[in-house]
Amino acid sequence: MHRIHILIAMDSHTLAQGARAVKDALLKDLSLAGLSDEVKVVETGSLGIYKKGVVLVVFPDNIYYTGVTVENVAEIVSEHIVKGRIVEKLKYSKAPGTEVKVQEKAPRFGKQLRVVLRNAGIIDPESIEEYIAHNGYEALGVALTEKKPNDILEQVKASDLQGRGGAFFPTGVKWGFAAREKAEQKYIICNADEGEPGTFKDRLILEGDPHAIIEGMALAGYAVGASKGFIYIRGEYHMSIARINRSIEQARENGLLGEKIFDTDFSFDIEVREGAGAYICGEETALIESIEGKRGEPRDKPPFPPSEGLWGKPTIVNNVETLANIPQIILNGPEWLQKLGTEASPGTKVFTLVGNINNPGLIEVPMGITLREIIYDIGEGIPQGNGFLLAQLGGTTGGILTAEQLDLPLDTDNLRKIGAGLGSGALLVVDDTHNVVEVVKNFVEFFNHESCGKCTLCREGTGRLYELLDKLVSGQGVLKDVDLIERLAKTMMTGAFCGLGQAAPVPILGCLKYFRQEFEKMVNTEQKSVSAVV
């Protein structure tokens, strides 16, 4: 019996900080102290604590240590594990929330609420048993043996879960389109391409709780009548790929993937496909092209993937975070999800909090939370006492929020009213030492690089926008350039072929709306009378 469990977060960040060496040292010191039989060392996914080095949690004491190095492992073992004296200098007092227990009313931890991340940092993601211990695969088992596909579909519909890939399309509605198609073969695709700069929430969900994605996909397969799934995962995500592959193997060995799952007629299996690093391949139809082995360019819509997707068959594409919600909805019922968020947007949202912020990291918050709570409570404010300039919500294509919106409850309705969206996953905080125009130029540089070239508006538009912004920043711009930027952005928004070109203007127009004077200030006054030459 292991009376103490030491959890060590092994994600790409902590690995780079030497987590592996710390674990080895820990095992060695525990063995020297004769405690190997009493103390279990468990590798887990991210605990959501960032820039704080290697992180350990000691249970049952529930003590978090950060900045652990090989040198201070001996002290933790001899002091805490042997003698029960907490090593205060390494103790982390702002531990993130623990899991939201199934069937319980969701407790709050500070302002955080863990539904999607309920297992991340708590279980060993490489152990299917630990996932099962936390009610894993119960939803699938109950669904397959006690419920009809349509029951599952109806539950997801009733929960009003909206896609977390950025567009917030109602998941149940999307599934319904595929369910009603008559086809021999249908597909479920998990979109884990995650190409937005600053966004890495899907990676941490996959690293921390890979079985939840497998279970979510299998439930989707059951609901719409698909027997095959693909996880399209960003190629650089080595650890996610390794963990998901391992989890798929474990699920197969346990009969949770493959033929006749739970001895029913339902069969489902999953394959992993690695993306090659193009942002456009996160767009669902470009992603489908890429899986088919073609150049990743978006398709004409309609037909939409739920009716004609992968190899022309009905296909559901869902984001990692969306799928991670599914088992919980089936276990706890649709009303449960609705109680967690706002009426317009039920549930929680996972963000990576980045930029000028004291406590960056992976957070999960209920919908309806305000920017002020995220930045000043969870994020502990802006470093060096600087002021807040703007926040970009949901990655590079995300909308711009300023001090005016600090107290706006964040949900789809409220954001739509101000022309923004919740976006995918990054929440970038920018302080008032930055020049807005340079910030915007940075965004556009990314789009210019990632535009796939299929349609003229996006291919040329992103390039010309970049030139105009560069002109302003380098002091060569004229007043008319500002108008031109605005016109070009608006034209792209309405005319570009796919979401990339349509969304790229969002942050530009957002910044123009709130900070137009800043753009105009950059204009070279000596050239003000000269007309713009593009």
Add this chain to the structure above:
Amino acid sequence: MKTLADLRKIREQAQKEMAAREQSAKYRICVGMGTCGIAAGSRAVMSAIIDEIGKRDIQDVVITQTGCLGYCDQEPLVKVTQPDKSVITYGKITPEIARKIVQEHILNNNVLGDYVFTQD
């Protein structure tokens, strides 16, 4: 795995293995493991408790350790905490008495009066 019952069996087993991570355990047994406690034999007491709990398959207990409690002459000390009951600290515990604490106090809810050092 073929049935829901199979799944639940695996779950039960796995939950036992993860018990130390649950914050809802009813009993907390804390063994004094300062230099004084260890010198007086608290390691053996700790091992006996772990063994007894494991053998009897008791679920809602966590076992922790603490440093010197300030009563070195009473070591090994074993403190048992449970909700809504006073905290019992047993003194001068041997591995045999430790096993009795598990059998009587934890399983049958009988405090072993003879060995109580303090109660608060």
